[in-house]
Amino acid sequence: MIHTTPRGRRSVTRRGFIKGSAAAIGLTATSGAWAQSGDKVVSLLSWPGHGAQDVIGDFEKATGIKVQAKEYTGGEEMMALLQSSPPGTYDVVLSDAEYVIQLQQAGLITELDAGAYPLDDYWPEFQQFPAQYVDGKLFAIVVDYGFLGLVYNSSVLSREEVDSYAILSSEKVKGKVGMYDWYLPNMMCLSLANGNRPPHDIDGAKFEAVKQSLFALAPEMSGIGVWSSVFSQLTNKESLVMPGVGAWAALLLEQGGVPIKAVVPKEGGLQWTEMLAISATSQKQDLAVQLVQYLTSPEGQVKEATKSAYWASIPNKAGWKLLNEQNPKAAESLEHRLDKRNVMDEFKEGKIFIRDVPKQQSIEVWNEAWTEFKNM
Amino acid sequence: MVGTIPTTSATGGRRSRGPRGFALAFALPMPVWQTLFFVAALLFLIVMTFWSVRNFRVEPDFTMANWVKMLSAGYFQDTYFRTVWYAALAALVASLIAFPCAYGMAFKLSPSFQRIVASSLILPYFTSYLVRAYSWKILLTENGVINGVLGYVNLGPFAMTSNLFAVLVGYMTLILPIVILLQYFSLAHVDRRLIEAAHNLRCGALRTVIQVVIPSARTGLILAATFAFILSFGDFVSPSFLGNNKPPTLSILMVDAVKSGSQWPRAAVVAITMVATLLLVAFLAMAFAYGRKAESR
Amino acid sequence: MMSGRLVTLALRTYLALALLLVFAPIITSFIYSFDADKYAAFPWGGFSTRWYGEALADPDVAKGFHNTIIVAVTSALIATAIGFATAYTDYRYRFFGKNAYLALALLPPTIPAIILGLAMLVFLSRVGLSGALHSIIICHVVYSIPFAMALIRLRLGQMDRDLEAAAWNLGASEWHALREVVLPFTLPAILAALFLAMAVSFDEYAIAWFVSGFSETLPVRILMLLQREVSPKVNAIGSLVFIVSMTLVLVAQVMLVMRAPSQAAANGPRQGAGRG
Numbered sequence: 001m002i003h004t005t006p007r008g009r010r011s012v013t014r015r016g017f018i019k020g021s022a023a024a025i026g027l028t029a030t031s032g033a034w035a036q037s038g039d040k041v042v043s044l045l046s047w048p049g050h051g052a053q054d055v056i057g058d059f060e061k062a063t064g065i066k067v068q069a070k071e072y073t074g075g076e077e078m079m080a081l082l083q084s085s086p087p088g089t090y091d092v093v094l095s096d097a098e099y100v101i102q103l104q105q106a107g108l109i110t111e112l113d114a115g116a117y118p119l120d121d122y123w124p125e126f127q128q129f130p131a132q133y134v135d136g137k138l139f140a141i142v143v144d145y146g147f148l149g150l151v152y153n154s155s156v157l158s159r160e161e162v163d164s165y166a167i168l169s170s171e172k173v174k175g176k177v178g179m180y181d182w183y184l185p186n187m188m189c190l191s192l193a194n195g196n197r198p199p200h201d202i203d204g205a206k207f208e209a210v211k212q213s214l215f216a217l218a219p220e221m222s223g224i225g226v227w228s229s230v231f232s233q234l235t236n237k238e239s240l241v242m243p244g245v246g247a248w249a250a251l252l253l254e255q256g257g258v259p260i261k262a263v264v265p266k267e268g269g270l271q272w273t274e275m276l277a278i279s280a281t282s283q284k285q286d287l288a289v290q291l292v293q294y295l296t297s298p299e300g301q302v303k304e305a306t307k308s309a310y311w312a313s314i315p316n317k318a319g320w321k322l323l324n325e326q327n328p329k330a331a332e333s334l335e336h337r338l339d340k341r342n343v344m345d346e347f348k349e350g351k352i353f354i355r356d357v358p359k360q361q362s363i364e365v366w367n368e369a370w371t372e373f374k375n376m
Numbered sequence: 377m378v379g380t381i382p383t384t385s386a387t388g389g390r391r392s393r394g395p396r397g398f399a400l401a402f403a404l405p406m407p408v409w410q411t412l413f414f415v416a417a418l419l420f421l422i423v424m425t426f427w428s429v430r431n432f433r434v435e436p437d438f439t440m441a442n443w444v445k446m447l448s449a450g451y452f453q454d455t456y457f458r459t460v461w462y463a464a465l466a467a468l469v470a471s472l473i474a475f476p477c478a479y480g481m482a483f484k485l486s487p488s489f490q491r492i493v494a495s496s497l498i499l500p501y502f503t504s505y506l507v508r509a510y511s512w513k514i515l516l517t518e519n520g521v522i523n524g525v526l527g528y529v530n531l532g533p534f535a536m537t538s539n540l541f542a543v544l545v546g547y548m549t550l551i552l553p554i555v556i557l558l559q560y561f562s563l564a565h566v567d568r569r570l571i572e573a574a575h576n577l578r579c580g581a582l583r584t585v586i587q588v589v590i591p592s593a594r595t596g597l598i599l600a601a602t603f604a605f606i607l608s609f610g611d612f613v614s615p616s617f618l619g620n621n622k623p624p625t626l627s628i629l630m631v632d633a634v635k636s637g638s639q640w641p642r643a644a645v646v647a648i649t650m651v652a653t654l655l656l657v658a659f660l661a662m663a664f665a666y667g668r669k670a671e672s673r
Numbered sequence: 674m675m676s677g678r679l680v681t682l683a684l685r686t687y688l689a690l691a692l693l694l695v696f697a698p699i700i701t702s703f704i705y706s707f708d709a710d711k712y713a714a715f716p717w718g719g720f721s722t723r724w725y726g727e728a729l730a731d732p733d734v735a736k737g738f739h740n741t742i743i744v745a746v747t748s749a750l751i752a753t754a755i756g757f758a759t760a761y762t763d764y765r766y767r768f769f770g771k772n773a774y775l776a777l778a779l780l781p782p783t784i785p786a787i788i789l790g791l792a793m794l795v796f797l798s799r800v801g802l803s804g805a806l807h808s809i810i811i812c813h814v815v816y817s818i819p820f821a822m823a824l825i826r827l828r829l830g831q832m833d834r835d836l837e838a839a840a841w842n843l844g845a846s847e848w849h850a851l852r853e854v855v856l857p858f859t860l861p862a863i864l865a866a867l868f869l870a871m872a873v874s875f876d877e878y879a880i881a882w883f884v885s886g887f888s889e890t891l892p893v894r895i896l897m898l899l900q901r902e903v904s905p906k907v908n909a910i911g912s913l914v915f916i917v918s919m920t921l922v923l924v925a926q927v928m929l930v931m932r933a934p935s936q937a938a939a940n941g942p943r944q945g946a947g948r949g
Contacts, residue, residue: 524715
């Protein structure tokens with residue numbers, strides 16, 4: 001893993017920490033500590049990892065803007081926190097693509113000025129990425145993404161065996177199938193396995209079939225869990241194969257010495273996409289814009305690609321170039337080489353579908369099937 | 377036994393210059409704090425069960441839809457009774473495992489040892505419950521430490537995760553120390569002379585425990601079991617980490633409701649049902665603890 | 674006699690085994706905090722202090738620890754004081770609506786933390802009290818009162834009611850009797866309640882996440898470290914916290930014994946049986 005925290009920077013944050021602690025001693029002072037008027041502080045609400053020093057350290061040093069990060073563990077908690085906190089608490093929001101429309105509908109994020117961001121440097125597929133726009137207006141911008149298909153234990157299963165989702169019901173992995181506890185990636189993968197394209201836009205009969213495929217897996221399951229549980233299951237061979245999980249997890253496990261690999265099976269895979277948006281109530285729009293600009297710039301993109309929490313693919317082509325120069329090994333394992341087959345090829349081949357909420361049914365109908373499945 | 381003198385506010389009143397001041401100084405802090413900081417949140421939760429979700433936003437409304445939806449769902453009913461059963465089992469198992477410990481502490485250890493054991497029972501709570509549950513996984517999985525060790529003597533492997541056993545182990549991590557402590561505090565007081573008297577009457581050791589020790593410590597034993605029930609009933613970590621979410625308990629169902637497009641009102645329905653159940657259990661337990669004790673006098 | 678000794682030995686062994694069960698996950702976490710492998714599995718992957726290095730170098734961990742100490746100590750002090758007052762009220766007075774009164778104290782831990790967290794945030798942000806350490810303290814006091822109250826109430830139930838009455842008869846005021854009779858008698862329970870309330874706060878992450886804004890506590894940090902990367906730093910953090918708290922408790926024990934051995938013995942729960 002890469003930990004690029006030089007000593008100098010660490011001591012800066014430590015000084016900040018001491019200052020912060022001094023304020024914390026007087027309890028009431030703490031509420032003011034992050035809202036001091038003179039300081040340039042921008043707040044970021046994101047999945048774990050994006051607000052860490054290895055991602056935003058250089059930004060803080062170069063601009064003198066302090067990034068205050070709040071991390072969340074689920075999209076709904078993120079939405080609830082945004083809606084219930086005092087207006088202006090959060091400036092920049094990082095969210096999964098499927099929540100962008102929810103954030104927009106709930107009036108929580110504001111329109112972006114397309115000219116302010118390096119969209120021209122993005123791969124063409126990401127310049128017009130649908131989830132970025134609502135009614136033709138730009139509301140969010142992709143910062144990183146990855147593919148989901150199957151992850152499998154490569155010491156037990158061969159690449160050929162996992163070329164199809166059919167492996168999930170094979171005798172070889174009976175009682176050893178795991179899943180991450182979220183209906184969407186799992187049920188969408190099963191929808192792909194049933195031949196539905198796109199997998200989220202299916203009629204009642206096809207949905208019923210997906211439900212049956214899911215229920216049929218009940219006896220194959222070893223566990224459904226949160227991420228730490230998923231990692232533990234894969235490490236301890238409690239689960240040999242999992243649908244709906246991607247390269248980011250396999251890379252972490254593999255770097256940790258566990259023989260786990262990721263594959264997009266022949267029926268296709270999904271794409272998870274993390275996007276940046278600016279809170280509608282932010283009082284610091286200018287600072288928020290600067291942070292989003294940095295994270296989408298080539299430098300910020302390289303940091304995002306190789307952040308210590310999890311590696312990810314990036315949409316900025318100039319970022320790819322920089323990554324290939326600075327860290328060719330990472331470019332190799334992320335399949336971001338410009339001179340050979342890379343992740344954009346899989347995208348072009350039409351195997352990849354954007355993970356999205358169900359179109360013809362409500363979220364709750366799918367999720368209830370998931371609850372029923374867990375109850376089996 | 378003591379406690380035959382009914383001490384009421386009237387008695388207290390006669391004895392001090394500022395009787396009401398004294399009584400209020402003790403009676404008021406809790407309701408004041410809870411009213412200032414908790415009652416509003418609780419009322420909000422209750423009111424929210426009648427609200428609805430539009431455009432992924434929880435909005436004021438007056439609808440019974442959430443209640444009807446949740447209470448009529450087959451998976452909710454299954455999960456409800458399963459959770460009650462799990463929590464009751466956890467309370468029972470913890471009480472049974474704990475009793476000899478508490479008894480041993482109270483009667484077979486020197487006072488300084490008692491204090492050391494009592495403090496070391498609180499210590500585990502200072503390490504994160506999440507970390508402890510995560511560690512159990514390393515111990516319990518098919519390729520884990522316990523099965524690994526048993527493998528050397530040609531035993532196993534035993535399935536110890538993703539099942540009721542694993543969930544119970546997790547619950548014990550959460551509740552066993554508290555149950556031992558509460559039981560110990562109640563046993564430590566049991567009047568030694570009662571036990572001596574029983575011995576003098578040639579009452580066997582086991583019979584002494586059942587007929588003398590347990591009845592005198594009844595309040596504490598029931599209180600301990602009640603806490604165990606409450607904590608396991610609402611726990612999310614054990615059924616999720618160790619039970620692998622399958623089958624779910626009510627707390628998992630609540631998280632599922634939230635994931636159904638921010639259905640916080642339905643999660644609130646689950647929560648209020650849980651609160652009502654626990655209040656009922658707590659009052660039944662207390663009535664049992666105090667009521668029967670009064671009868672037996 | 675022989676069988677009595679055997680019973681004693683058996684009980685002590687059993688107690689040791691139960692303690693082993695309680696400590697098994699902590700010992701495991703301690704052992705794996707030195708594991709060179711990133712993802713813990715059996716067998717062990719070799720010795721390394723890498724995770725300690727990373728945990729100690731992480732400014733967020735240090736900040737979280739600092740915040741947690743402030744929150745835990747403050748909320749434990751307040752919760753124990755309120756818990757004592759409530760327990761004493763329940764012990765001494767009978768009044769109309771007492772069941773409702775006790776229910777108010779008992780309710781908070783019956784509400785699942787994840788949704789109580791949201792409700793507290795909605796309320797606290799409306800009255801301008803959200804987003805800081807004091808927000809967590811407020812919630813943790815609410816949450817810890819019943820634990821403190823239960824322990825102290827249990828101890829009070831063991832006190833001879835005549836003791837306090839005798840003090841009054843000797844001319845002591847209620848406050849005086851409380852200080853000289855009730856407080857010393859309940860001291861062990863008060864200390865236990867303090868520790869338990871601290872422990873409850875030390876382990877609570879769901880409410881803390883919602884109401885704290887950017888003032889993150891250690892359990893919240895651990896929750897985040899268990900997402901995505903699933904960092905083995907958590908084992909190192911858990912072990913460090915355990916060692917620190919264990920040392921504090923041991924020091925407290927030693928000080929208690931050194932300061933007043935006779936008084937400490939008198940405060941032991943074994944004493945103080947009813948003499949009525």
